[in-house]
Amino acid sequence: MTSDSTPRLTSSPHDAPAWLALENGLVVQGRSIGADGEASGDLVFNTAMTGYQEILTDPSYAGQGVVLTYPLIGNYGIADEDMESGRAWAEALVIKELSSISSNHRATETLDAWLRRRGVVAIEGVDTRRITKAIREEGSLRFVISTTDSDPASLVAKAKAAVSTDGRDLASEVTCAESYSWTSQFESSFPSTTERWQGERLKCVAYDFGAKRNILRSLVHTGFDVTVVPAKTSAAEVLAMNPDGVFLSNGPGDPSACTYAVEAARELVGKTPVFGICLGHQILSLALGAKTKKMAFGHHGANHPVRDETTGRIEITSQNHSYVVDESTMPAEMVATHWNLNDMSLAGMKHRDHPVFSVQYHPEAAPGPGDSAHLFTRFREMILAQVEAQ
Numbered sequence: 001m002t003s004d005s006t007p008r009l010t011s012s013p014h015d016a017p018a019w020l021a022l023e024n025g026l027v028v029q030g031r032s033i034g035a036d037g038e039a040s041g042d043l044v045f046n047t048a049m050t051g052y053q054e055i056l057t058d059p060s061y062a063g064q065g066v067v068l069t070y071p072l073i074g075n076y077g078i079a080d081e082d083m084e085s086g087r088a089w090a091e092a093l094v095i096k097e098l099s100s101i102s103s104n105h106r107a108t109e110t111l112d113a114w115l116r117r118r119g120v121v122a123i124e125g126v127d128t129r130r131i132t133k134a135i136r137e138e139g140s141l142r143f144v145i146s147t148t149d150s151d152p153a154s155l156v157a158k159a160k161a162a163v164s165t166d167g168r169d170l171a172s173e174v175t176c177a178e179s180y181s182w183t184s185q186f187e188s189s190f191p192s193t194t195e196r197w198q199g200e201r202l203k204c205v206a207y208d209f210g211a212k213r214n215i216l217r218s219l220v221h222t223g224f225d226v227t228v229v230p231a232k233t234s235a236a237e238v239l240a241m242n243p244d245g246v247f248l249s250n251g252p253g254d255p256s257a258c259t260y261a262v263e264a265a266r267e268l269v270g271k272t273p274v275f276g277i278c279l280g281h282q283i284l285s286l287a288l289g290a291k292t293k294k295m296a297f298g299h300h301g302a303n304h305p306v307r308d309e310t311t312g313r314i315e316i317t318s319q320n321h322s323y324v325v326d327e328s329t330m331p332a333e334m335v336a337t338h339w340n341l342n343d344m345s346l347a348g349m350k351h352r353d354h355p356v357f358s359v360q361y362h363p364e365a366a367p368g369p370g371d372s373a374h375l376f377t378r379f380r381e382m383i384l385a386q387v388e389a390q
């Protein structure tokens with residue numbers, strides 16, 4: 001609902017054409033709503049109804065363009081506090097319709113102005129259902145979007161030549177240059193589903209493979225003093241910092257290509273409590289001896305049901321991954337703790353003997369529901385239980 005005092009930002013008219021081509025030969029024309037130029041990579045669809053800014057700024061989308069299945073996008077604009085990193089990481093955006101107005105007291109800019117300022121190539125006015133169906137039926141497809149090339153044969157050739165994320169270590173490209181301490185809690189005016197921790201604080205070293213800010217905020221909110229370290233920091237360096245626990249973040253690209261991180265995780269297990277999210281979960285699983293594989297079209301959305309086998313509870317979760325741990329390759333010391341109820345793929349695991357657990361989805365949400373926010377508390381309690389047992 002808007003009142004006269006609710007600011008309204010208006011998008012500029014979009015008359016310039018843009019073209020989208022997929023490697024399967026589909027070419028569609030729409031209107032450019034972002035930067036001029038060309039962008040390419042793997043195209044994934046995200047089914048979340050809100051959260052376009054968090055999606056575009058999530059470093060896990062490096063190497064991927066995003067089709068949003070929700071048909072009207074941009075209606076609440078862009079707000080500084082909704083950034084999940086310092087910049088846009090998704091290669092491109094594909095939507096059905098850009099809202100001509102942004103109506104939101106928190107907004108500082110319209111989506112299209114922000115896309116242009118951030119250099120993101122984006123297209124509206126295309127049949128996103130048709131594109132999503134193509135990805136669902138044929139699996140992940142490489143794409144190109146161009147504001148300069150209208151020749152179908154040339155566009156399809158560019159889509160076929162696009163670089164997919166397979167075999168690519170992108171975590172080392174998106175990580176921070178140096179370590180730093182992260183101190184902010186939730187900036188958003190929306191309340192958290194968990195209480196802010198008031199007692200004694202624990203020390204957490206967080207590996208940045210492309211960490212989303214809401215994960216770091218969630219750790220601080222749950223009572224951790226957080227030091228973020230670059231992706232290639234060795235386990236020895238991390239252990240020398242004497243943390244109470246280590247966190248492995250989400251991130252882009254193919255987990256099996258992050259060999260340095262798998263090596264570090266292998267050395268950390270058994271020496272310190274470890275919690276991993278998404279890419280962090282995949283890296284931890286690889287370190288324990290399991291294998292990862294590419295999914296047909298992945299999980300990118302904000303309403304995936306997951307069953308937590310340790311509690312029997314079902315949570316609605318936020319997800320964003322194209323690779324998954326192959327449960328048939330899990331060694332005996334890896335215990336499956338969570339399943340995605342849409343396709344019964346592995347959604348979480350713990351170590352049989354050591355204080356180590358991880359989830360394939362996003363308890364920090366942003367976007368998405370807060371059902372799983374308690375997992376940060378589980379990390380805290382796992383550390384304290386281990387201290388007591390010693």
Ligand SMILES: NC(=O)CC[C@H](N)C(=O)O
Pocket residue numbers: 060249250251252253254255277278279280320321322323324
């Ligand atoms: N959000 C993430 O951490 C994604 C992990 C990995 N890049 C994948 O696509 O599966």
